[in-house]
Amino acid sequence: MMRTRPLKVALLGCGVVGSEVARIMTTHADDLAARIGAPVELAGVAVRRPDRVREGIDPSLVTTDATALVKRGDIDVVVEVIGGIEPARSLITTAFEHGASVVSANKALLAQDGAALHAAAEEHDKDLYYEAAVAGAIPLIRPLRESLAGDKVNRVLGIVNGTTNFILDKMDSTGAGYQEALDEATALGYAEADPTADVEGFDAAAKAAILAGIAFHSRVRLDDVYREGMTEVTAADFASAKNMGCTIKLLAICERAQDGGSVTARVHPAMIPLSHPLASVRGAYNAVFVESDASGQLMFYGPGAGGAPTASAVLGDLVAVCRNRLSGATGPGESAYAALPVSGMGDVVTRYHISLDVADKPGVLAQVATVFAEHGVSIDTVRQQGRPEGDGDASLVVVTHRASDASLTGTVEALRKLDTVRGVASIMRVEGE
Known part of the structure; x- marks a missing residue:
């Protein structure tokens, strides 16, 4: 039987992703209720600019006081899509303290302070889910954390930034230079006005830290990830790659040492053979290649960014957290039992x-x-x-x-x-x- 009292959701941020989360919660309300076993209700939306028109959102739900929103004792789940370190970190820990579980898409915060956030969630017996933090709509965190929990993952190799993949793909397919390809990515909306986080590898490095921590059951922070951007890649590099039967991708690579005693995590441009599945990933798409003992080689592929794809991952987490809420349980927390050290790039x-x-x-x-x-x-x-x-x-x-x-x-x-x-x-x- 469906519970009649709705589960209340507080939304922090109503930009490209947040507005899609709110839209899907409204348009798919009946389906979500059926999947969860109770209705979900958008109880408040915290924003910085309250005067902006937000189609489909009741203006009475909009507030600039995010702290007061997460402190409400009736909030079941807080969805955080504002990004950055602060105030997101403080808001998430406050949410735990006041009885709410959290769904986040904040890769930078999780890469920097994931261990502390997991500890806060465990202390208050609440969920922390973040499928949307890596690779947009692609189911990746949950397969690594749950489906492959009985396997030994040895390597995670992937394209986890759509902007850089679009630029490199354009350089490869048309012979364009870096700046020309970047200008096209910007014009099409794939690249931000300031693309530094993407093209210098900061975005991918945060995702690599998260993936390595989950895959190897060890704490890996953003500072542990070697990072090298792609701004120096030239048409001559692509010509050399083609002579070798290769192309060039910006890759996030997380792997165990051969002796199993340590792990490494790195982001940099690399040549890969045209025969490799990642070589055929075009445009702004993402793909992650996982190698493990029992399951062998797996590849996860799909749109890695954008409002609707990322909101899809957020809503998937929201359904899981709400189900846990109804059953009085929590899902998997941090798995860092292996505590493998992170080796430097020299190794x-x-x-x-x-x-x-x-x-x-x-x-x-x-x-x-x-x-x-x-x-x-x-x-x-x-x-x-x-x-x-x-x-x-x-x-x-x-x-x-x-x-x-x-x-x-x-x-x-x-x-x-x-x-x-x-x-x-x-x-x-x-x-x-």
Whole structure:
């Protein structure tokens, strides 16, 4: 039998995502009630600009006092979609203290203070759900946290930012330069006026921290994630990638060390073979590739951002939390029992593509090969090409076998000191092989 008293929901934020959450709660009210076992009622909406017209939302529900809203003793669930660290952190902990569970889409806060938020939720016996914090509408957090709870996840490799994937896909498919592709992404609404969080990898790094923590049952903070943006990727890099049968993606990579004693989390551009499933992810879509002992290889794919897709993930969490509320239970909390340490980038082992500007004269290749050998980095292939302008220099492209990042860094530092090396044009990791 359906409970007649509605579960009351407080919505913090009514922007692109928040307005979609409110719309779906209204238009799908009967379906949500049937799935939950009780009606859900939007009891208040906290905003910064109350005078803005919000279609479909009763103006009497709108308030600028978010703290007073979450302190109401009759609120069952707080949905936080305002983003940022403060006041979101204080509002979430206040919600727990006053008896509400929380659904959040706040990747930055969860990556920075997820452990403290989980502890607050546990202290007050409340739920903290955040499917929408990573990869928009793609079901990913719950499969990692619940469906794969009996498996051992070894690696999570993914495209988790739609803006950067759109830009790189445009560069790959049209030959456009970075700025040209960014301008198109901005015009189409994929990129913000200030795209720094996306193109410099901050957004993806926050998501990588969350994914690594869940996948490896260990606490991984944003500061633990190595981050490298994609603003230096050039058309020449794409040309080299195509020569290798690869394309370039900005990847979030979380993996266990081979001995299982530590984990790493990193975000950076990388070449991946065209045969890899992630290579075919186009436009602003996201995809995450999971490798585990028992289930093998899994891929999750779909729209990673946008109002409606992200609201879909929020509503999925809302249904789960409301069901828990009715049954008097809580869902899975933080799983950090493994407590694996996070290793630095120097311990990461992968292949590398290095493009050098060198003097076009005999003996240069031998000098370069000697430097690689001295640092324990084995060369797979070498390609040298003179420049058409005939300036006495040449381009030398070296692709290595697998080596540690520390060894590669030492190699590059030594190469820069050679008189015959004019410059290191680019360094790109090669993943997915």
